[in-house]
Amino acid sequence: MTWSTIQSHHIVEQFWRNAGVRCPDDNGPLKLKLRTLQGGDYELHAECPVCGKSKEFRRGDDPQRRLFRRWTADEIRSLDRATRELRSSPCPVCSAQVQRYPMSCLSILRCIRCGNSDQWLQLDSRIEGAGVADAPLVQPRTLARARFSVVESR
């Protein structure tokens, strides 16, 4: 037994709104674990301590999946400014928090929910028509002030 599609959509939506996510059946506080996967997708594991139901969600399970599109150059510029001051800023596409991930010599902007990254802009000049599935592999070292645990796959 696990949650229905409608219940699953609710769980994914609540998670990305940074709200306390509760089991749709018994209101139990869900245990959540977010893992980023190679290739740019993620895996969100949810488990209810009350009824024992659990499920893994991917970006394809997101109720807003159809609305996802790539950031425009203007959006990247304003996110870049905002995250320099506040460290995180709401994504203009999916409204999840976009964070700045420090890399060795540069920092990158990345939205785990909709898969956007400012690296695409630089990639675009060389690769035509790169889509969500072709997002470059990015390995953030730290997730500043994240409210959930993130495990990087290797």
Ligand SMILES: [Zn+2]
């Ligand atoms: Zn439950």
Ligand SMILES: [Zn+2]
């Ligand atoms: Zn987003």
